[in-house]
Amino acid sequence: MTLRPSISVLALAALVAAGCASTDSDRLGDAPEAGTDAAMPTLKDAYADAFLMGVALNERQYTDQDDRARPIVAAQFNAISPENVMKWESLHPEPGVYDFEGADAYVEFGEANDMWILGHTLVWHSQTPRWVFQDENGDPLTREALLARMEDHISTVVGRYRGRVDGWDVVNEALNEDGTLRDSPWRRIIGDDYLEHAFRFAHAADPDAELYYNDYSLENKPKRDGAVRLVRSLQDAGVRVTGIGTQLHAHMDWPTVAQLDSTIRAFAEVGDVMVTELEIDVLPSRGSQSADVSRREEGAADLDPYTDGLPPEMQQALADRYAELFEVLLDHKDSISRVTFWGVTDGDSWKNGFPIPGRTNHPLLFDRDGAPKPAFGAVVRVAD
Numbered sequence: 001m002t003l004r005p006s007i008s009v010l011a012l013a014a015l016v017a018a019g020c021a022s023t024d025s026d027r028l029g030d031a032p033e034a035g036t037d038a039a040m041p042t043l044k045d046a047y048a049d050a051f052l053m054g055v056a057l058n059e060r061q062y063t064d065q066d067d068r069a070r071p072i073v074a075a076q077f078n079a080i081s082p083e084n085v086m087k088w089e090s091l092h093p094e095p096g097v098y099d100f101e102g103a104d105a106y107v108e109f110g111e112a113n114d115m116w117i118l119g120h121t122l123v124w125h126s127q128t129p130r131w132v133f134q135d136e137n138g139d140p141l142t143r144e145a146l147l148a149r150m151e152d153h154i155s156t157v158v159g160r161y162r163g164r165v166d167g168w169d170v171v172n173e174a175l176n177e178d179g180t181l182r183d184s185p186w187r188r189i190i191g192d193d194y195l196e197h198a199f200r201f202a203h204a205a206d207p208d209a210e211l212y213y214n215d216y217s218l219e220n221k222p223k224r225d226g227a228v229r230l231v232r233s234l235q236d237a238g239v240r241v242t243g244i245g246t247q248l249h250a251h252m253d254w255p256t257v258a259q260l261d262s263t264i265r266a267f268a269e270v271g272d273v274m275v276t277e278l279e280i281d282v283l284p285s286r287g288s289q290s291a292d293v294s295r296r297e298e299g300a301a302d303l304d305p306y307t308d309g310l311p312p313e314m315q316q317a318l319a320d321r322y323a324e325l326f327e328v329l330l331d332h333k334d335s336i337s338r339v340t341f342w343g344v345t346d347g348d349s350w351k352n353g354f355p356i357p358g359r360t361n362h363p364l365l366f367d368r369d370g371a372p373k374p375a376f377g378a379v380v381r382v383a384d
Contacts, residue, residue, distance in 0.1 A: 043380065046379075057080055057344070059102055079115055079117075116338070132149060141189055147190060163208065171195050172214050176223075179227070199241055214244075216292070221262075251285075264335055278340060280375075282363060319378035
């Protein structure tokens with residue numbers, strides 16, 4: 001479906017929120033004109049008294065290359081996250097070489113649209129070049145050398161955006177599923193205290209920035225407990241950790257409402273709570289529900305059932321699932337500062353290629369044409 005130029009995203013949103021939207025192009029022709037947009041619902045307005053509504057952006061969306069997504073972002077959201085442009089491999093691809101062109105454009109987009117801006121991410125085991133952990137001979141660095149390299153990177157990146165980026169995912173995905181520390185190159189070379197150093201370096205570079213620990217599958221109790229232990233240990237050591245971000249890469253049957261509720265309650269005891277990478281995977285899986293980026297599964301026809309679009313019964317099921325999750329989030333609005341969707345439209349979602357490359361997923365609130373889905377209306381109605 002191609003949207004007619006006279007039909008605004010917000011006008012369509014109103015129809016969906018009222019439960020009367022249609023994917024038929026003739027029906028769309030009767031939608032209100034753009035001049036009525038001021039009265040139409042938006043996510044950021046619906047949840048203005050609860051928490052920020054955020055979205056993750058790819059490079060085409062914070063430049064002038066994606067005319068479909070940009071108006072959705074500007075109208076619907078008041079917080080942004082970068083998908084990849086602030087990860088080490090993008091910002092610092094070679095020793096002594098920094099490339100800030102994309103990150104600068106991302107920050108400038110947020111400032112131009114008066115948005116809350118996240119930096120993602122400073123220390124991660126993935127998407128970090130191999131050279132970071134090696135000397136000129138390809139041998140592992142010493143603890144002192146890797147700490148110096150970490151400090152240089154964090155002080156340079158955070159320092160460049162001091163006072164402009166509001167918060168940072170300082171350390172990303174440092175825990176195993178059982179809540180113990182992942183045996184990453186950072187830990188093997190520096191030791192368990194690498195997280196403490198990362199947060200201290202970030203705080204020194206921008207004392208006013210919010211600093212987060214971010215991870216996936218935190219709704220599972222062992223990993224949730226590990227995250228709480230980790231953050232409390234850092235705070236007890238005098239390290240500034242503002243709060244915990246749970247990615248919430250949800251499925252139709254995970255996490256349960258009770259799991260999500262317990263997670264928010266536990267994290268609220270140690271700081272702010274953020275939902276940082278939300279989507280709901282509608283496709284079947286024969287493996288785990290882990291969001292580890294290294295995970296891969298073999299494809300099969302029955303694991304890719306919606307290549308021609310999401311049928312009405314699944315649209316409704318997805319809407320119901322989003323509604324039940326947002327009911328929990330809204331109940332905890334005093335603890336949650338931000339809820340961020342990981343992607344603007346279904347076509348942008350990383351879930352089209354994870355954990356099985358080439359599938360057609362439909363996990364977000366806006367379809368591949370940029371039109372709001374029934375799930376959008378369900379999320380708006382929860383806030384009514």
